[in-house]
Amino acid sequence: MSWVQAASLVQGRGEEGDVFDEEADESLLVQREWRSHMQRRVKEGYRDGIDAGKALTLQQGFNQGYKEGAEVIINYGQLRGTLSALLSWCHLHDNSSALISKINNLLDAVGQCEEYVLKHLKSITPQPHVVDLLDSFQDMDLCHVVPAEKKIDEAKDERLCENNAEVNKNCSRSLNGVDCSSLESCRTQEHAHSENPSLTWILEQTASLVKQLGVSVDVLQHLKQL
Amino acid sequence: MAGSQDMFDAIVMADERFHEEGYQEGYEEGSNLGIIEGRQHGTLHGAKIGSEIGCYQGFAFAWRCLLHSSATERDSKKMKVVESLIGMIQKFPYDDPTYDKLHEDLDRIRGKFKQLCSLLNVQPDFKISAQGSGLSF
Numbered sequence: 001m002s003w004v005q006a007a008s009l010v011q012g013r014g015e016e017g018d019v020f021d022e023e024a025d026e027s028l029l030v031q032r033e034w035r036s037h038m039q040r041r042v043k044e045g046y047r048d049g050i051d052a053g054k055a056l057t058l059q060q061g062f063n064q065g066y067k068e069g070a071e072v073i074i075n076y077g078q079l080r081g082t083l084s085a086l087l088s089w090c091h092l093h094d095n096s097s098a099l100i101s102k103i104n105n106l107l108d109a110v111g112q113c114e115e116y117v118l119k120h121l122k123s124i125t126p127q128p129h130v131v132d133l134l135d136s137f138q139d140m141d142l143c144h145v146v147p148a149e150k151k152i153d154e155a156k157d158e159r160l161c162e163n164n165a166e167v168n169k170n171c172s173r174s175l176n177g178v179d180c181s182s183l184e185s186c187r188t189q190e191h192a193h194s195e196n197p198s199l200t201w202i203l204e205q206t207a208s209l210v211k212q213l214g215v216s217v218d219v220l221q222h223l224k225q226l
Numbered sequence: 227m228a229g230s231q232d233m234f235d236a237i238v239m240a241d242e243r244f245h246e247e248g249y250q251e252g253y254e255e256g257s258n259l260g261i262i263e264g265r266q267h268g269t270l271h272g273a274k275i276g277s278e279i280g281c282y283q284g285f286a287f288a289w290r291c292l293l294h295s296s297a298t299e300r301d302s303k304k305m306k307v308v309e310s311l312i313g314m315i316q317k318f319p320y321d322d323p324t325y326d327k328l329h330e331d332l333d334r335i336r337g338k339f340k341q342l343c344s345l346l347n348v349q350p351d352f353k354i355s356a357q358g359s360g361l362s363f
Contacts, residue, residue, distance in 0.1 A: 042248035049252025054260040061264025069272030070321040077280020085288035088348035216295045222287040
């Protein structure tokens with residue numbers, strides 16, 4: 001709230017010249033009282049504003065996150081459901097325990113992938129959605145959110161600094177996440193799914209497993225969008 | 227008299243003005259915080275639904291194919307339930323938290339899924355519990 005300090009500085013300088021000696025102490029006192037009262041009013045306003053702003057966008061953010069979470073995770077659910085179907089089919093047909101334990105391993109791997117993706121979804125905006133998010137921020141007239149670094153640096157209010165630190169933490173975490181996954185995706189030569197490197201591997205393993213089971217590969221047809 | 231009234235107004239208005247300026251700044255900050263916080267909670271809830279619905283979907287699609295491909299398993303009753311489950315899932319707007327029949331439809335899908343499992347005589351373990359910790363907050 002740098003402008004509060006600026007405003008009170010200007011006020012203070014103006015008053016200094018006007019002050020008569022005999023009234024100096026009293027007016028200074030009044031002035032200080034006035035300033036602290038106004039600062040209190042600003043803080044009260046700030047708090048009310050935070051609450052009102054939050055109340056307005058909380059649902060919006062929730063809906064946004066909900067859609068993202070559901071859209072990303074449903075793919076992992078589908079893979080898990082497919083593997084579960086194969087597993088139950090194996091149990092019914094008394095397949096070899098080697099294949100059954102392989103399916104179980106793949107199920108575990110999918111679960112791990114899912115958790116990994118979810119953890120990163122929670123703290124970052126997934127790459128394909130950055131543009132969408134920017135658009136919606138602009139629609140809301142909040143476009144300073146993303147290029148906020150400079151503006152926030154200027155702000156001296158403690159709370160803002162705290163928030164800034166949090167945002168930076170999130171940003172660096174997300175950058176690390178992106179770096180890691182793109183590194184790993186280079187290793188697996190799979191750029192399309194940089195959000196999760198080992199998903200390709202799981203899909204390949206699942207495909208070879210289906211062949212071993214002697215089941216038509218059509219069983220994986222619905223997973224093509226993965 | 228009029229002069230002192232003006233002064234009084236000025237003081238009251240300054241009070242309002244300072245509050246208003248603080249409010250504006252807080253409002254913007256609060257809006258950003260709301261989006262971030264809301265997103266975090268929303269992602270978790272959306273992921274939970276997506277995970278569950280995806281499981282049913284994958285399971286149903288795979289079983290439809292398995293029932294199709296093996297002549298011995300070809301069973302109109304099983305097939306009918308599979309198709310019905312797939313139909314229900316495809317109609318379910320799983321990514322819309324504002325859908326008013328979300329819980330109602332979800333319960334119906336769960337029921338249909340259980341019916342299918344008992345018809346197929348299988349007990350799939352979706353390991354929902356394993357990721358339960360990751361989904362709670």
